[in-house]
Amino acid sequence: MLMATPHAATRASRAPLVAPRRAAEPALPDPCRTCAVRALSVCAALKGAEMAGLAGIVGRSQYPAGATIMMEGDPADHLFNIIEGTVQIYRLLPDGRRQITGFLMGGDFLGLALNDTNPYSAEAVGTVSLCRLPRRRFEQLIDQFPQLERRMLVDASNELFAAQEQMLLLGRKTAREKVATFLLMLARRAARRGKPDDEIVLAMSRAGIGDYLGLTIETVSRTITRLRRDGILALHGANRVEIVDREALEDAAEG
Amino acid sequence: MLMATPHAATRASRAPLVAPRRAAEPALPDPCRTCAVRALSVCAALKGAEMAGLAGIVGRSQYPAGATIMMEGDPADHLFNIIEGTVQIYRLLPDGRRQITGFLMGGDFLGLALNDTNPYSAEAVGTVSLCRLPRRRFEQLIDQFPQLERRMLVDASNELFAAQEQMLLLGRKTAREKVATFLLMLARRAARRGKPDDEIVLAMSRAGIGDYLGLTIETVSRTITRLRRDGILALHGANRVEIVDREALEDAAEG
DNA sequence: CGATATCTTGAGGAATCTCAATACTAGTGG
DNA sequence: CCACTAGTATTGAGATTCCTCAAGATATCG
The missing domain is CATH 1.10.10.10 (Winged helix-like DNA-binding domain superfamily/Winged helix DNA-binding domain)
Structure with a gap:
């Protein structure tokens, strides 16, 4: 048997999902225009006018270190863009062994999959601030702006490549x-x-x-x-x- | 050090790319209509009329056991649908260690990434027959039929999920x-x-x-x-x- | 400044790898 | 039809990497 690493096992006894401290800025005129990571993120696929649609549906939230952002298997109501900080996404075995499948940082997109339920869990490593998008609304946006879908496909391709690189690392290094x-x-x-x-x-x-x-x-x-x-x-x-x-x-x- | 497994090392001395035996059926009226794996593949995203466009650009090819279908780093001129047989895709370390990142079978799509160069190598496990699509033409088709792009995004999502499952396996099982x-x-x-x-x-x-x-x-x-x-x-x-x-x-x- | 978590270091053990020999299988030619 | 060959799979013995368990050092936070 491999280890059931204690740090992973602790997850079972983890306190219930830490509530996000919602930053009090829903009234900001245009959060996207001033977004520090806009150029790095999927939002870069949208031009000025189109982005207004995006700006209307996003909200910011902050998570303290260790907070669970999403849980594997839970309904995927929101997508996220990482504004600042690091997020780790991971999957667990029943006995608590954990595999972190990625670290996401500013500009990375959390929820590429567009599944109904989260295919993995995600947790704030340090303090993290996120841009939150309701999935429904975002899907409507995708239907309107095909370049958004293209961009997501490109991102998914890149992630797939990174995933294969990681498999090479895990299996053979x-x-x-x-x-x-x-x-x-x-x-x-x-x-x-x-x-x-x-x-x-x-x-x-x-x-x-x-x-x-x-x-x-x-x-x-x-x-x-x-x-x-x-x-x-x-x-x-x-x-x-x-x-x-x-x-x-x-x-x-x-x- | 891990092993430099002999079978992987042989790759360095592998005979130059085995030329595909092209099946002599380019004149078939409609290869797609009779395709055994149509329902399983990306082609399922296209309806009758649209598929004519597809049928016009595809060609079939067969590869004998062990043949290299594509090589990591080479220009990605074609995409493939697996009709029959098993294909293994893999990445190599400089010293020959190999990580197979997937086995593809009938209905699976080879070349989801739409990169200019192949992100991995692919090799026929047994005898394999493939449906070959010129990448350029296929990209035009994508522009015409958005549901094709959607389908590819869904497929990429699924592969991403499978990749994470495989990371869990490689890292923790x-x-x-x-x-x-x-x-x-x-x-x-x-x-x-x-x-x-x-x-x-x-x-x-x-x-x-x-x-x-x-x-x-x-x-x-x-x-x-x-x-x-x-x-x-x-x-x-x-x-x-x-x-x-x-x-x-x-x-x-x-x- | 003390408490607690995290990181480092050490000693021993276990899973997996390496190297080597043997067994099996499929294809080939007598 | 059988022996022969080449490739592939199995099994064994020993080596090695990495894991486990345990203690000590360092960092962090109230």
Whole structure:
């Protein structure tokens, strides 16, 4: 048997869904126009006038660290755009083993699937602010604006590709390769957001990293330590990783 | 280090792409009307008249066992519908380690992504017959018939869901759970095709199963042997598996 | 500044991999 | 029809990676 990791098992006893603190800005003239992640998100598919339709139906909400945003199997009433913060989406086995299938950050879309029920659970890693869209309304919007549907197909394609990359990682990479690949992915995403690409801030815990990479907390920790000893990384506190030797890190990720 | 499995390493020395034997039926009046898998495939999204457009651009081709249908990174000129047989899609690490990310069968669509280059390689497991569509033409068709795009988005959603399920398997399941899950998946797919759901014909080799489940050939073999000893399976030759105790198999798959 | 959660490190164990030998299967030619 | 060959699958023994359990260190938050 594999581990029933304690952190995953705790989920069974998790407090009932934390209620979102709804930010008091429904009266904002046009939340989309001032949206920081507009260019990165599906909304980029809509032009000025069309976006008015979108702006009319969105609402913002904030979730504190650890809050459950959606639960696998529950009715999918809303879709979300991540404005700020990190969201982890995951699936569970009956005994509590958890696989995190993705970390979403600013501009990412949560609910691509358009299923009636959520195909996975999603949880705020730190404090997260989201743009919330009623699914019904959004589907109407899709019917009106085909470029929105196209954009969703493109996004789904990209996610599919990423998913296959992750399968390759999970099925065939060693712990060291997994961790190196993971850090490089975070660095690239940080770079795309205009942040330095050699300084990674880990929003998620070791448990999150482990459940994403198919490893235990301890193996993640040991592997990071080893990369540090090899002069590839430097740590500034547990959650700030500096890439000292990027080439070596890329070698370690195999690729 | 993980294994550089020999079967995967052979890929480097693989003979250049086997040329498809093109079936001599381009003059068929309407290949789609008589298509055995039409109801299962994306084509189901098109009604009688619209399908004429489709019928005009498709061609059939056959590939012998082991033939490469497409190669990761090559230009994606064509999309395919699987008519008959099994196709495995996979990604490779530089040292030859292989992860099979899916097995496609009759009615499945190969090339959902609509990327300019193939995001993965695809190979015929046994003899395979395909319906081939030029990508350009198909994209025009999509522009004409929005329900085709919708259908592709739905298919992509479903694949995304399956991909996440597979990540859960790869990251968090034991060898026994992996093999049990795999056999149940094949049984379900056979059932959907109207075949008995307690008699599985394995089109793929142990190497294929291993590379799909993130295991070695030997572990796959041993695990199947154990399931047989436990009275859950019976083997009729190496490639015919009978499910003797389905409930026990489902338990073994955890779920 | 103390309490609690998180992270790191260590020692031992278990699942799975590697390497190697044997058995089976299917196709080939005598 | 049978022996032979090549490929594939099974089985065994030992090695290795990663996991488990446990203790200690560090960070975080009230």
